[in-house]
Amino acid sequence: MVKNLERLVEDFAYHVQAQNEEILKGDAKTGNKHAKKALAAFLQLRAHGDTGRDALAVLFLHPRMDVRVMAAVFLLRHRTAEAKAILEEAAKGQGLVPFGASEALKRWEEGTWALDPAEDATGQSEANRPVPPSKRSRPRTEHAAPDRRRGIKRDKPGG
Secondary structure (H helix, E strand, O other): OOOHHHHHHHHHHHHHHHHHHHHOOOOOHHHHHHHHHHHHHHHHHOOOHHHHHHHHHHHHHHHOOHHHHHHHHHHHOOHHHHHHHHHHHHOOOOHHHHHHHHHHHHHHHHHOOOOOOOOOOOOOEHHHOOOOOOOOOOOOHHHHHOOOOOOOHOOOOOO
């Protein structure tokens, strides 16, 4: 399990760096793909509870500010004092990463930050919350409108 957590932390750091590099090059589409992968790594870490969150906290010492800031953003609830200190320091600078750090701090102070809530919308704690089915385990009909029939070529005139 430790190797798995370390790999997820490495994936998170890699994709945060790649996201920022792509955005700076002007390629937001590729940057967003890396952002989704960084988020996926965090969600997998979070599935391990506080052990996974603690594993991510090693990035507080990462040499790159963007990685430190993103780890702090996701760990604000779990490691509040440490995360706020990293964000406050980063927010003193100029550029995209300091701006992101200051925005995260604003959301925290407003009470609207919700990247890793202690409870979900139903009020269940993370430990008691049922795990949702994966996309692969959902029935194919879930996304289709039940009262609408899909047209096929032979149903159309001249088809």
